[in-house]
Amino acid sequence: MARMKFLCDAERCIECNGCVTACKQENEVPWGVNRRRVVTINDGIVGAEKSISVACMHCSDAPCMAVCPVDCFYKTEDGVVLHDKDLCIGCGYCFYACPFGAPQFPQAGAFGLRGKMDKCTFCAGGPEPDRSEAEFKKYGRNRLSEGKLPACAEMCSTKALLGGDGDVIADIYRNRVVRRGKGSEVWGWGTAYGPGKPGAQPPAQQPSRGKS
Amino acid sequence: MIRVLLLIAVLGLAACAEREQVADFKKGKYQGKPDTPAWDNAPLAYGGKWTQGDRASWENQIKTRQLGQNEDVRISQ
Numbered sequence: 001m002a003r004m005k006f007l008c009d010a011e012r013c014i015e016c017n018g019c020v021t022a023c024k025q026e027n028e029v030p031w032g033v034n035r036r037r038v039v040t041i042n043d044g045i046v047g048a049e050k051s052i053s054v055a056c057m058h059c060s061d062a063p064c065m066a067v068c069p070v071d072c073f074y075k076t077e078d079g080v081v082l083h084d085k086d087l088c089i090g091c092g093y094c095f096y097a098c099p100f101g102a103p104q105f106p107q108a109g110a111f112g113l114r115g116k117m118d119k120c121t122f123c124a125g126g127p128e129p130d131r132s133e134a135e136f137k138k139y140g141r142n143r144l145s146e147g148k149l150p151a152c153a154e155m156c157s158t159k160a161l162l163g164g165d166g167d168v169i170a171d172i173y174r175n176r177v178v179r180r181g182k183g184s185e186v187w188g189w190g191t192a193y194g195p196g197k198p199g200a201q202p203p204a205q206q207p208s209r210g211k212s
Numbered sequence: 213m214i215r216v217l218l219l220i221a222v223l224g225l226a227a228c229a230e231r232e233q234v235a236d237f238k239k240g241k242y243q244g245k246p247d248t249p250a251w252d253n254a255p256l257a258y259g260g261k262w263t264q265g266d267r268a269s270w271e272n273q274i275k276t277r278q279l280g281q282n283e284d285v286r287i288s289q
Contacts, residue, residue, distance in 0.1 A: 071243075072245075074243040074244070074247070077237060077242075077249060082247070084245045087245075129248065130252075130253050145250045146259060147255055147256070147259060147261075147262060147274065149274065149281075153281065154281070159282075162281050163278075164274065165274070165278060168278045168279065169278060169281070172279075172281060172282040172284075175284060176282075176284055179284060
């Protein structure tokens with residue numbers, strides 16, 4: 001296996017924030033912390049608006065790992081970048097180093113304390129025993145240990161967000177791009193329901209058959 | 213001359229090697245942090261199946277889930 005990655009198809013993302021909701025629900029992420037968020041550019045401009053779902057990209061050469069002064073990060077054999085909250089001191093260096101703004105810091109307490117860093121775990125938990133309550137409280141659910149993929153990717157309604165082995169999801173994306181063409185073909189009738197018979201019209205354009 | 217060329221070839225190819233980016237799992241730890249590989253867990257009573265401790269079977273299970281994200285194989289055939 002290569003490395004676990006996320007891939008978001010900007011042509012398909014409809015900014016529904018289903019991935020954000022799925023992540024929050026699955027991992028019981030605290031208020032004020034968003035492990036995943038949807039970024040939209042050209043918001044409101046017809047035809048130019050694009051959205052993309054962003055979280056920790058589990059970099060192969062992760063800058064957060066490089067700058068952490070207490071070396072709290074580690075990488076699993078699947079290429080998932082995880083961290084140990086028992087070692088984290090909440091300094092925020094990783095936040096400055098990350099090009100995606102993935103590290104999050106809970107702002108709890110009367111004086112706006114910066115808590116220990118929290119980020120996407122690729123639904124792979126942390127150093128605590130897998131599927132334990134301690135692991136869930138600190139890092140959220142460990143879906144990889146259940147033979148599942150991250151909840152955000154599996155929940156994505158338009159399958160814009162793909163998660164898994166980089167080689168496999170890159171193949172899925174490549175085939176998709178080759179098949180869908182461009183312009184109005186990107187997400188049209190044929191893509192959704194198939195080409196049908198040659199020359200056939202979509203049902204909406206067929207003559208009415210009377211009341212059913 | 214041949215030796216020099218061989219040496220250059222070996223050193224040149226060495227630059228093409230990919231450095232291992234994932235630390236080995238040693239004594240239950242990744243880079244000093246304790247963790248358990250996902251495939252060392254027993255599968256749940258429901259859901260995907262794999263053999264506990266067998267990485268290849270776990271990867272097959274994960275690959276099945278990954279390919280399930282490709283709806284193009286279910287429609288538009």
